[in-house]
Amino acid sequence: MGAYSDSYQRSLDDPEGFWLEAARAVDWTREPTRALDTSNAPLYRWFPDGELNTSYNALDRHVENGRGDQVALIWDSPVTGTIRRYTYSELLDEVARFAGALAGLGVTKGDRVIIYLPMVPEAVIAMLGCARIGAVHSVVFGGFAPKELAARISDAQPKVIVAASCGIEPTRVVEYQPIIQAALAITAHQPDKVVFLQRDAAPAELGERDIDWHAFVDGAEPAAPVPMAATDPLYVLYTSGTTGKPKGVVRDTGGHAVALTWSMGAIYDIGPGDVWWTASDVGWVVGHSYIVYAPLLIGATSVLYEGKPVGTPDAGAFWRVIADHGVKALFTAPTALRAIKKLDPDALELKKYDLTKFLTLFLAGERLDPETYRWAHEKLGTPVIDHWWQTETGWAISANPRGIEPMQVKPGSSTMPVPGWDVRILDPDGAELPAGGEGAIALKLPLPPGSLPTLWGDDRRYLKEYLSTYVGYYLTGDSGYRDEDGYLFVMGRTDDVINVAGHRLSTGSMEAVLASHPAVAECAVIGVKDQLKGQVPRGIVVLKAGVDIDEDTLRAELVALVRSDIGPVAAFRDVSVVDGLPKTRSGKILRKTMRGIADGRDEPVPSTIEDASVLDALRAVLVTGN
Numbered sequence: 001m002g003a004y005s006d007s008y009q010r011s012l013d014d015p016e017g018f019w020l021e022a023a024r025a026v027d028w029t030r031e032p033t034r035a036l037d038t039s040n041a042p043l044y045r046w047f048p049d050g051e052l053n054t055s056y057n058a059l060d061r062h063v064e065n066g067r068g069d070q071v072a073l074i075w076d077s078p079v080t081g082t083i084r085r086y087t088y089s090e091l092l093d094e095v096a097r098f099a100g101a102l103a104g105l106g107v108t109k110g111d112r113v114i115i116y117l118p119m120v121p122e123a124v125i126a127m128l129g130c131a132r133i134g135a136v137h138s139v140v141f142g143g144f145a146p147k148e149l150a151a152r153i154s155d156a157q158p159k160v161i162v163a164a165s166c167g168i169e170p171t172r173v174v175e176y177q178p179i180i181q182a183a184l185a186i187t188a189h190q191p192d193k194v195v196f197l198q199r200d201a202a203p204a205e206l207g208e209r210d211i212d213w214h215a216f217v218d219g220a221e222p223a224a225p226v227p228m229a230a231t232d233p234l235y236v237l238y239t240s241g242t243t244g245k246p247k248g249v250v251r252d253t254g255g256h257a258v259a260l261t262w263s264m265g266a267i268y269d270i271g272p273g274d275v276w277w278t279a280s281d282v283g284w285v286v287g288h289s290y291i292v293y294a295p296l297l298i299g300a301t302s303v304l305y306e307g308k309p310v311g312t313p314d315a316g317a318f319w320r321v322i323a324d325h326g327v328k329a330l331f332t333a334p335t336a337l338r339a340i341k342k343l344d345p346d347a348l349e350l351k352k353y354d355l356t357k358f359l360t361l362f363l364a365g366e367r368l369d370p371e372t373y374r375w376a377h378e379k380l381g382t383p384v385i386d387h388w389w390q391t392e393t394g395w396a397i398s399a400n401p402r403g404i405e406p407m408q409v410k411p412g413s414s415t416m417p418v419p420g421w422d423v424r425i426l427d428p429d430g431a432e433l434p435a436g437g438e439g440a441i442a443l444k445l446p447l448p449p450g451s452l453p454t455l456w457g458d459d460r461r462y463l464k465e466y467l468s469t470y471v472g473y474y475l476t477g478d479s480g481y482r483d484e485d486g487y488l489f490v491m492g493r494t495d496d497v498i499n500v501a502g503h504r505l506s507t508g509s510m511e512a513v514l515a516s517h518p519a520v521a522e523c524a525v526i527g528v529k530d531q532l533k534g535q536v537p538r539g540i541v542v543l544k545a546g547v548d549i550d551e552d553t554l555r556a557e558l559v560a561l562v563r564s565d566i567g568p569v570a571a572f573r574d575v576s577v578v579d580g581l582p583k584t585r586s587g588k589i590l591r592k593t594m595r596g597i598a599d600g601r602d603e604p605v606p607s608t609i610e611d612a613s614v615l616d617a618l619r620a621v622l623v624t625g626n
């Protein structure tokens with residue numbers, strides 16, 4: 001392990017030198033003279049005296065350096081039957097005009113803009129347009145319900161919302177305007193304007209506060225990039241925590257640009273001019289980092305795909321995109337592969353396409369089960385690389401660094417800590433566990449550039465939820481172990497966060513919804529194993545005494561309630577009624593025991609249980625469905 005261990009060791013021994021060197025790949029309006037600011041530890045800041053603009057780095061500089069005619073973005077949308085390409089010059093023009101139009105609405109540095117757009121190029125344009133004038137964007141995923149959108153509006157307090165009239169799902173058109181209206185009906189904060197991109201599938205009827213995207217952008221004066229302090233926020237992205245209130249993960253400007261630029265070469269082995277495709281959604285961190293920012297920061301060509309892995313039109317949808325655009329590497333979630341495998345187990349569709357340019361498949365977002373790994377590796381014949389990270393970290397914590405030193409793949413492992421990340425496995429007392437010992441995965445502070453500096457407007461919550469369990473460490477919320485060779489195996493969450501088809505969801509917020517039903521006395525939601533989605537939520541409710549309700553009716557009402565309060569993305573379809581929940585004598589619900597039973601494990605009866613007899617009834621319901 002020559003090149004990797006040299007790089008890794010240097011990143012920890014001399015982070016100042018390591019990251020100042022990496023910072024040279026970014027264009028600054030004021031070069032940083034220092035990398036890390038520790039003056040307010042444990043809240044760290046990167047490149048405290050640097051100044052730059054991310055949109056300039058993602059667009060203008062490539063045009064100035066002769067890449068103006070290179071394709072920057074390919075929008076491939078089987079759901080609308082469209083393929084549209086933007087060169088760097090064209091994308092710069094669109095972004096600069098959008099930024100100018102935003103500025104015309106009085107949006108300035110530090111103002112927030114909520115972006116509620118599906119997988120259309122305008123999402124990329126809006127994000128980079130905000131970055132251009134220093135507005136802080138917050139993209140909201142289309143699969144959430146109005147209440148979730150409202151929670152984000154209330155916290156971010158946007159001056160403007162930029163939306164589409166609809167998103168297009170395989171089985172239905174999702175009208176966004178009613179969702180926005182419902183969200184704004186429950187928030188005290190109101191934006192000045194809502195900009196709508198009208199889509200043929202369901203145009204919106206524009207009201208007084210609304211503006212049509214084209215009327216807004218066409219003919220607007222282009223805006224110049226505004227120099228930003230490296231420590232200024234670039235965006236806020238909300239993610240699920242253990243409670244119902246989403247956490248506003250803040251991304252800074254300078255550290256993000258440096259880390260993402262570095263990651264494209266070091267981890268993915270992708271350089272300027274390469275065609276790169278991330279099949280995720282711009283509403284998630286994977287979409288932010290690897291559809292939009294990283295590939296454009298390095299001058300690559302990024303594919304933006306509006307469709308599903310299967311059924312658009314068939315199980316060959318992904319292979320068609322790779323072949324059509326000469327994709328060198330694809331990054332997606334394992335669940336997408338499982339969806340393809342389910343429909344086309346022998347990968348017959350694969351044989352119809354020329355994939356000679358395709359070199360690597362990268363997977364993240366959820367655990368890559370060895371079976372899916374083996375299938376993908378066997379069928380594609382390329383390296384299949386698992387890597388592990390989260391919204392908060394912004395880029396990979398642990399990976400097989402293809403551009404530094406490709407390593408042997410061990411199925412089930414995301415390989416080694418990436419340079420910059422000091423990964424430790426701790427027991428509940430904070431002692432480090434030896435090889436093979438499973439414990440909490442913690443990251444020794446300071447975290448590298450690109451990671452969250454704090455939560456939006458809430459340093460205290462950041463300190464409490466991430467930095468207080470083990471002093472001097474960031475708590476990832478995942479558990480895992482390292483083997484004798486140092487390979488990291490991430491096994492699952494230690495908190496009440498579940499991962500459904502690569503989407504991160506809070507069981508706590510689902511429980512709050514179930515508990516709001518008048519018939520429910522108490523409830524629990526657990527994540528149970530699912531062949532396709534990895535995990536799906538399962539609700540277990542106890543009825544109030546004396547309630548007389550038909551169980552099927554109750555189930556349907558509860559499923560509908562979660563869909564309307566959290567959104568279809570929760571994929572909440574299963575709920576069972578039981579007489580009692582397993583609890584400790586102090587009244588704590590034994591969720592781990594319930595999860596074990598639901599997953600078919602021979603779960604030991606916890607010594608702390610108040611009433612062990614409820615377990616048999618629970619087993620009958622969870623395992624046999626009776």
Ligand code: COA
Nearest residue numbers: 142143167169174280286333335336339365501502568569
């Ligand atoms: N807007 C509105 N609704 C959405 C949505 C969006 N952007 N994305 C998903 N939904 C809806 C779906 O239509 C579905 O609704 P339904 O209950 O009416 O059918 C529901 O949310 C659940 O969606 P999902 O869990 O994605 O299931 P699916 O059956 O539609 O698709 C996969 C399953 C595996 C094909 C899909 O999850 C997928 O492509 N995953 C790729 C991985 C990924 O993008 N991960 C993100 C992080 S890397």
Ligand code: AMP
Nearest residue numbers: 364365366367387388389390391490504
């Ligand atoms: P998100 O913040 O939505 O990206 O979700 C991050 C969480 O997804 C992590 O904390 C893990 O629980 C899980 N996750 C992401 N990638 C992996 C991976 N490669 N292996 C195991 N779990 C993963």
